[in-house]
Amino acid sequence: GAVVSQHPSWVICKSGTSVKIECRSLDFQATTMFWYRQFPKQSLMLMATSNEGSKATYEQGVEKDKFLINHASLTLSTLTVTSAHPEDSSFYICSARETGTNEKLFFGSGTQLSVL
Amino acid sequence: AQSVTQPDIHITVSEGASLELRCNYSYGATPYLFWYVQSPGQGLQLLLKYFSGDTLVQGIKGFEAEFKRSQSSFNLRKPSVHWSDAAEYFCAVGGHSWGKLQFGAGTQVVVTP
Numbered sequence: 001g002a003v004v005s006q007h008p009s010w011v012i013c014k015s016g017t018s019v020k021i022e023c024r025s026l027d028f029q030a031t032t033m034f035w036y037r038q039f040p041k042q043s044l045m046l047m048a049t050s051n052e053g054s055k056a057t058y059e060q061g062v063e064k065d066k067f068l069i070n071h072a073s074l075t076l077s078t079l080t081v082t083s084a085h086p087e088d089s090s091f092y093i094c095s096a097r098e099t100g101t102n103e104k105l106f107f108g109s110g111t112q113l114s115v116l
Numbered sequence: 117a118q119s120v121t122q123p124d125i126h127i128t129v130s131e132g133a134s135l136e137l138r139c140n141y142s143y144g145a146t147p148y149l150f151w152y153v154q155s156p157g158q159g160l161q162l163l164l165k166y167f168s169g170d171t172l173v174q175g176i177k178g179f180e181a182e183f184k185r186s187q188s189s190f191n192l193r194k195p196s197v198h199w200s201d202a203a204e205y206f207c208a209v210g211g212h213s214w215g216k217l218q219f220g221a222g223t224q225v226v227v228t229p
Contacts (some may be wrong), residue, residue, distance in 0.1 A: 006159070034215055043206065043219045044160075093159055097215035105215050107152075109159035 003027065004096045006108030014116055015086055021079045021111045023094030028104070029074040030096035035067075038091040038099065038110075050077040084115045118143045120209050122220035129197050130228050137192040137220055137223050139207030140182075149190040150208040150217065160206070166190065177201070203228040 013019050023033055031052045036086045038042040048069055049057040049069055056069035066088075068080040077096075092111045098104035119142045129135050141147055148167050152160040164175025171183040182190045191209060204224050208217040 032215055034217075036219075041223045044217075046216060046218075049216060065118070091157075095160075095215065100133075105162075107160040107162075112157065 004043055004106045004108040006094055010112040012114045015085050016083055018082045019084055023108050025075045026095045029099040031099040032097045033077040033109050034095045036093045064104045086115045089115045118209055118218045120218050120220035122207055122223050124223045126224045128226045131199055132196050135194045135197045137205050139190045141209045143209055148210045151192045152206045154204045162191050178211050197227055199227050
């Protein structure tokens with residue numbers, strides 16, 4: 001079946017550094033991908049919609065300059081947390097919608113970010 | 117505005133007993149509804165989804181859910197739970213561009229021997 005690979009699974013970084021998270025569709029093309037954030041014991045909150053070849057659409061309250069999204073190909077979207085701070089520590093999950101279908105949406109396994 | 121409510125934050129159930137997780141939604145049009153399961157530190161696995169048609173939806177791992185428009189509900193059920201069903205369960209709603217999902221707060225299921 002279709003798989004969405006998210007890398008890294010976990011990352012620890014120092015405050016002020018930037019971290020890049022990759023979301024890759026392994027056996028299908030995804031024009032659209034989505035990035036969610038999940039704080040401990042809370043639900044997933046949509047951060048942004050990533051569109052291949054165009055700018056991402058951010059949800060209200062999400063800083064686009066802090067969370068840089070790049071969707072340069074039909075199989076890869078990246079989320080870069082710039083100048084990370086401890087409050088950015090969270091579980092980040094991506095999902096990818098298979099191009100040409102309105103029914104196939106797959107989630108990655110998530111990335112646990114810890115900012116010291 | 118769309119929203120999803122999962123009234124039960126935590127449910128404890130005995131192995132072999134039945135399980136029902138509640139989900140109520142608010143949406144301006146016909147919603148696309150989903151149930152996902154998440155194990156600790158893991159991503160989401162789709163259990164089942166409803167787009168249209170038969171309001172009783174069968175999913176994986178023996179789960180089913182029933183869409184009741186009049187009650188704006190999409191409750192998840194399993195006749196007999198297994199210890200491996202212990203996890204966090206999320207109900208979600210989406211629209212035409214349904215990849216953009218609104219999630220409920222989740223229900224933590226604990227299974228006791």
